[in-house]
Amino acid sequence: MANVVSNCSFTRVSLGIVLTALLSFPAQASGRGDLRSGYAALLRHDYSLAIRYLTNAIEGGDLSRANLAVAYNYRGAEYLKTDRYDEAIADFDRAIALEARLPTAYSDRGIAYRKKGDYERAVADYSAAIRIWPNWRDWYLNRGLAYTAMGRHEEAIADFGKALFFKPDFAEAYVARADAYLRSGRTSEALADYKRAIREKPDVREDYPAIAERMAMLGAAP
Secondary structure: OOOOOOOOOHHHHHHHHHHHHHOOOOOOOOHHHHHHHHHHHHHOOOHHHHHHHHHHHHHOOOOOHHHHHHHHHHHHHHHHHOOOHHHHHHHHHHHHHHOOOOHHHHHHHHHHHHHOOOHHHHHHHHHHHHHHOOOOHHHHHHHHHHHHHOOOHHHHHHHHHHHHHHOOOOHHHHHHHHHHHHHOOOHHHHHHHHHHHHHHOOOHHHHOOHHHHHHHHOOOOO
């Protein structure tokens, strides 16, 4: 049974974390303009332009260590969005080498590993992000998805519960937990979570059309 929950993206959480670094550039740094332009391009979802600006910023040689880590993190995220997983992982490695407590570098590298089917490394990276910043729901969701792919359903269910603790109306987490319940034979709990997901976000069925089939299989109309 394919999991229907999509990845949680880099920009959703990390832009707020690293924006302070963008504001700290020394005025004389020539890399400042390229990094700011790359940031603006990624907000517009212009991935190729963002990568070009960020590459210029990285290769300029005048960013501080912290800002260089941010630039690699940004560019890795853009590679991730365009399915260039090996390049993304390489950039996240560089970001972590420069700034070991940048949680988004771990979490986004975890997404890249999960997309490549390397679930053990994905779990390790999500866990590292959680240790640095334990209050962000998406990292529990993504670790739970990796656990689900590994067949570790109870650990997945626990992580989805943590995601819901931080965001009780998190429809995607209800869908993911319902899938894990269904795979582990807990059908009544699965049905309850599918229904709760729809109640919290009625258009979730458009994002995850398999919900209708699964609810029908469980004897309920979506």
